[in-house]
Amino acid sequence: MVMKTEPLVLNIGPAHPSTHGVFRMRATLDGEVIIDVEPIFGYLHRGIEKLAEERTYQQFIPLTDRLDYVSAMGNNMAYCMAVEKLAAIPVPERAEYIRVIMAELQRIASHLIAVGSFLNDCGAFMTPILYMVREREKIVDLFEMVSGQRLTYNYMRFGGLSQDVPDEFLPALRKFIDQMPRYLDEYDQLLKENEILLARTKGVGILSKETAINCSMTGPMLRGSGVPWDLRKADPYSVYSRFEFDIPCGARGDSYDRYRVRVEEMRQSVRIIRQAMEQLPVGPVRSKTPVMLIRPPAGEVYSHVESPKGELGFYLVSDGSIAPYRCHIRGPSFINLTALREMIVGWKVADAIVIFGSIDIVMGEVDR
Amino acid sequence: MVTFDLVFPAWQFKGLPPDWPGGFWWHFIVFSIIILAFVLTLVIMFIWFERRTLGRMQARMGPNRVGPFGLLQAMADAIKVMLKEDIVPNGADKLVHLLAPLVAFVPVLMVFAVMPFQDGAALVNLNIGVLYVMAVSSISTLGIFMAGWGSNNKYTLISAMRDVASVVSYEIPVVLSLAGIVLLAGSLSLNDIVRSQAQSVPFVLLQPLGFIVFFLGGMAEINRSPFDLLEADSEIVAGFHTEYSGMKFALFYLAEYAEALVLSTLVATFFLGGWGGPLLPPWLWLIVKSWAVFFVLVWIRATVPRVRIDQLMTFSWKFLFPLALLNLVVTAVEVVAWPEALPVLLIPVNIAVGAVLVILLSRNFKPGGSQVEA
Amino acid sequence: MKLDYYGLGIAKGLMVTLKHLFRRPVTVQYPEQTLNTSRRIRGNELVWNEEKCTGCSTCAKACHIGAISIVTAPNPEGDKYPVEKYEIDTGYCIMCGMCVEVCPFEALYMGAGYEKAQYRRGDLVQSKEVMKYTSEKYVSGYFYPEFAAQLPLQTLLLEKITEEE
Numbered sequence: 005m006v007m008k009t010e011p012l013v014l015n016i017g018p019a020h021p022s023t024h025g026v027f028r029m030r031a032t033l034d035g036e037v038i039i040d041v042e043p044i045f046g047y048l049h050r051g052i053e054k055l056a057e058e059r060t061y062q063q064f065i066p067l068t069d070r071l072d073y074v075s076a077m078g079n080n081m082a083y084c085m086a087v088e089k090l091a092a093i094p095v096p097e098r099a100e101y102i103r104v105i106m107a108e109l110q111r112i113a114s115h116l117i118a119v120g121s122f123l124n125d126c127g128a129f130m131t132p133i134l135y136m137v138r139e140r141e142k143i144v145d146l147f148e149m150v151s152g153q154r155l156t157y158n159y160m161r162f163g164g165l166s167q168d169v170p171d172e173f174l175p176a177l178r179k180f181i182d183q184m185p186r187y188l189d190e191y192d193q194l195l196k197e198n199e200i201l202l203a204r205t206k207g208v209g210i211l212s213k214e215t216a217i218n219c220s221m222t223g224p225m226l227r228g229s230g231v232p233w234d235l236r237k238a239d240p241y242s243v244y245s246r247f248e249f250d251i252p253c254g255a256r257g258d259s260y261d262r263y264r265v266r267v268e269e270m271r272q273s274v275r276i277i278r279q280a281m282e283q284l285p286v287g288p289v290r291s292k293t294p295v296m297l298i299r300p301p302a303g304e305v306y307s308h309v310e311s312p313k314g315e316l317g318f319y320l321v322s323d324g325s326i327a328p329y330r331c332h333i334r335g336p337s338f339i340n341l342t343a344l345r346e347m348i349v350g351w352k353v354a355d356a357i358v359i360f361g362s363i364d365i366v367m368g369e370v371d372r
Numbered sequence: 373m374v375t376f377d378l379v380f381p382a383w384q385f386k387g388l389p390p391d392w393p394g395g396f397w398w399h400f401i402v403f404s405i406i407i408l409a410f411v412l413t414l415v416i417m418f419i420w421f422e423r424r425t426l427g428r429m430q431a432r433m434g435p436n437r438v439g440p441f442g443l444l445q446a447m448a449d450a451i452k453v454m455l456k457e458d459i460v461p462n463g464a465d466k467l468v469h470l471l472a473p474l475v476a477f478v479p480v481l482m483v484f485a486v487m488p489f490q491d492g493a494a495l496v497n498l499n500i501g502v503l504y505v506m507a508v509s510s511i512s513t514l515g516i517f518m519a520g521w522g523s524n525n526k527y528t529l530i531s532a533m534r535d536v537a538s539v540v541s542y543e544i545p546v547v548l549s550l551a552g553i554v555l556l557a558g559s560l561s562l563n564d565i566v567r568s569q570a571q572s573v574p575f576v577l578l579q580p581l582g583f584i585v586f587f588l589g590g591m592a593e594i595n596r597s598p599f600d601l602l603e604a605d606s607e608i609v610a611g612f613h614t615e616y617s618g619m620k621f622a623l624f625y626l627a628e629y630a631e632a633l634v635l636s637t638l639v640a641t642f643f644l645g646g647w648g649g650p651l652l653p654p655w656l657w658l659i660v661k662s663w664a665v666f667f668v669l670v671w672i673r674a675t676v677p678r679v680r681i682d683q684l685m686t687f688s689w690k691f692l693f694p695l696a697l698l699n700l701v702v703t704a705v706e707v708v709a710w711p712e713a714l715p716v717l718l719i720p721v722n723i724a725v726g727a728v729l730v731i732l733l734s735r736n737f738k739p740g741g742s743q744v745e746a
Numbered sequence: 747m748k749l750d751y752y753g754l755g756i757a758k759g760l761m762v763t764l765k766h767l768f769r770r771p772v773t774v775q776y777p778e779q780t781l782n783t784s785r786r787i788r789g790n791e792l793v794w795n796e797e798k799c800t801g802c803s804t805c806a807k808a809c810h811i812g813a814i815s816i817v818t819a820p821n822p823e824g825d826k827y828p829v830e831k832y833e834i835d836t837g838y839c840i841m842c843g844m845c846v847e848v849c850p851f852e853a854l855y856m857g858a859g860y861e862k863a864q865y866r867r868g869d870l871v872q873s874k875e876v877m878k879y880t881s882e883k884y885v886s887g888y889f890y891p892e893f894a895a896q897l898p899l900q901t902l903l904l905e906k907i908t909e910e911e
Contacts, residue, residue: 012526013526014526014527014530015526020609021605021606021609022605022606022607033530036530036681036682059810060810062808062844063808063810063844064810065842066810066840066842066844067810123677124606125606126606126677126678127597127598127600127604127606127607127676127677127678127679128675128676128677128678129426129597129673129674130426130430131429131430131674131675131763134430134431134432135430135431135766138431138772138903141772141903142902142903142904145900145902145903145904146902146904148783148784148786148787148900149784149785149786149900149902150786151786152784152786152787152788152843152856152886152888153787153788153841156840156841156842158842158843158844166843166847166889167786167889170785170786170894172899172900176902176904176905179904179905180904183904190762193758193759193761193762194675194758194759194762194763195677195759196755197754197755197758198675198676198677198755198756198758198759199755199756200598200676200677200678200679200683200756201676201677201755202755203679203680203683204677204678204679204680204683295847295848296804296807296808296848352680352681352682353530353607353608354601354604354607354678354680354681355680357606357607425767427771428766428767428771429763429764429766429767430766431766431769431771431772431773432771432772432773433771433773433775436775671760671763671764672760674763675756675759675760675762675763676756676759
């Protein structure tokens with residue numbers, strides 16, 4: 005007997021507990037199964053690329069914090085590197101090392117949020133995310149110590165950093181990286197082998213290698229699918245070539261692999277920070293650059309970093325004036341959403357949330 | 373069977389007369405008040421306890437502002453909720469929307485009618501108590517379905533569908549797991565079940581499999597985590613009570629915790645010896661045991677993620693259901709073959725059988741389906 | 747996929763949560779207990795040193811929000827222009843600290859206060875009387891190490907939690 009059923013259109017978002025901001029999925033359901041999904045975004049659009057063109061190069065630094073607001077240091081670094089490349093500004097050695105330390109700390113913080121909210125989306129009632137936010141809090145404390153604020157750091161400048169780290173920073177950092185692996189083990193103990201989590205995430209939302217590459221995915225999404233592509237190794241910027249670290253990769257490209265890749269990346273970040281602390285030179289942290297206005301020569305530049313979510317690129321066009329003529333931002337969150345439909349269709353509502361959580365987006369970067 | 377006279381002194385078995393404190397109506401009134409007080413007080417304590425324990429397990433404090441240790445937080449919440457506007461969504465089925473919280477809450481209260489707080493101390497000592505409990509407790513599903521349907525909201529509808537599906541499938545293993553108990557106790561009356569446990573050992577030792585099945589199935593029936601699919605806040609917002617506010621929402625909230633209380637007391641009664649226990653007064657034993665069970669519920673809620681709807685179904689039909697059936701067969705064989713066997717002998721046998729069955733079934737268990745071709 | 751670990755994976759997780767039951771909570775009961783903020787805190791107020799300010803308006807130029815409005819007298823008095831109006835709308839301010847960083851005369855500092863919420867938007871505008879620097883004022887050490895040295899050390903969660911040592 006063929007039963008006549010009607011598809012049900014379900015709006016997931018923009019105000020929904022697990023859309024990580026104001027994302028909206030217009031899902032067509034057949035029972036619980038999603039047969040079509042249409043992502044709708046733009047609810048957080050602030051025109052940040054246009055804002056960059058309206059401001060001087062220096063003035064745009066605080067706004068890069070607002071792109072991917074859980075990894076503001078990485079955005080600072082990406083933008084400053086782009087302008088340094090454009091205007092050929094040298095960066096002192098010590099500043100490079102501190103930048104790497106900050107970027108890696110930020111990667112840990114961002115992944116903690118990503119993994120925590122992913123597990124929360126799987127239905128673990130607040131526990132993993134609260135544990136992980138506790139660890140993130142320690143990192144945020146360190147950032148507050150160096151920059152004075154807890155979320156929008158505005159710490160990096162063209163040609164280095166705004167200020168050197170205070171004296172009490174390095175001992176605290178040492179303590180943190182000594183503690184961190186132990187806490188990571190604890191998180192693994194909490195949910196790594198949990199049968200329910202395995203049932204919910206293994207084999208769910210498989211992103212094949214080919215699709216991942218075709219959709220120009222980057223970051224843990226791509227690595228979860230088994231492509232060992234990490235800009236820190238593939239195109240070493242800053243002083244990353246001096247550190248030893250591995251690129252963790254998944255095998256199947258499912259949600260569980262992406263979760264594991266993030267956890268393993270945190271361990272690698274701890275490794276990098278430890279090496280950077282040992283090699284940290286003494287010296288100035290800011291080269292002689294104008295504080296207010298710089299006028300890079302006319303030209304264009306694309307500079308990218310491996311942000312926690314993938315390749316974060318800044319494309320700047322200069323016409324020789326004090327403000328960029330054009331600023332385009334390649335936000336990894338946005339581009340990682342391209343395969344959303346392929347991954348979600350055919351799964352159930354609950355899986356859609358898990359898959360969406362495993363992509364780890366931040367709406368500030370998607371809508372820009 | 374061996375009687376543990378030292379552990380369970382004889383004064384506990386004197387029992388109350390069935391019409392204590394005299395006369396049908398007095399009995400009715402007194403016990404109604406006792407049940408209401410018991411349920412409401414314990415529910416409020418449970419809400420506080422859950423929030424505090426969850427808080428501590430999540431490295432935070434939990435409610436601590438209202439009253440000492442935040443004990444009055446639930447009261448404050450109740451006042452807040454009562455003062456809120458009662459919103460009925462546009463296009464809702466008003467009557468169904470109004471009745472749903474009542475239909476969900478009242479059956480939960482009715483279950484306590486047969487709950488023995490002490491030997492013979494129950495509103496009515498039904499000789500078909502187990503059946504009554506099972507029958508009445510599933511009525512609250514109707515309330516949840518009414519809420520889901522009457523709210524005119526897609527999230528609530530999905531939630532209601534999930535609830536009906538899960539309760540219908542979990543009813544079977546739960547009832548089957550109780551059949552083993554009934555075989556051992558030789559009675560369907562809750563008081564007799566407790567009494568036979570007091571005379572031998574708590575049934576959790578004789579029925580480890582039944583305990584597991586009943587506990588997990590019960591968790592699914594009352595929609596506790598990890599089976600809290602119908603309130604899955606990360607998926608369908610707040611589930612069936614998305615569109616509820618004010619006192620109606622409070623009733624749902626109350627019903628949710630009252631169901632948890634029902635499960636805790638039922639587990640305590642069926643498997644942990646109910647009111648039986650040394651030193652403390654029997655009613656306190658019941659509360660202590662229910663509290664311990666509730667702690668496990670909270671503990672599990674703090675730890676595990678949520679299952680998916682198809683995994684919920686497969687878990688019931690392919691894991692709990694066979695386990696419950698096998699348990700029933702094993703118990704029946706034991707009861708028929710060795711009616712006089714010592715519990716000391718049966719306990720290791722049953723635990724071993726349970727462990728082997730769980731491991732065997734685990735190895736052949738496939739949770740849930742996979743991607744559907746669109 | 748099977749139930750690979752027969753429930754042992756869940757049991758492991760349960761042990762972790764049980765362990766946390768006996769650990770001290772990490773949260774702080776905010777209005778009663780407060781933590782020392784960073785010595786470089788960028789609070790939502792600015793402190794303005796009238797003696798040092800020359801009215802050059804560099805801060806207003808550096809502000810990309812346009813939250814600083816400054817009006818000076820048309821004629822200089824000695825080596826500086828008297829400032830007639832100096833206002834910061836903290837409702838627009840994003841506390842990026844650029845104005846403090848660029849001030850060539852070290853006349854503008856970040857404030858260390860962070861409890862400046864108001865009921866009306868108009869109250870968020872800080873006038874020069876409110877911002878005026880006095881030696882008692884609690885000034886952040888953002889870009890001013892000499893102020894930072896006077897502030898108490900930041901409370902770190904890292905050092906507060908000692909449950910494992």
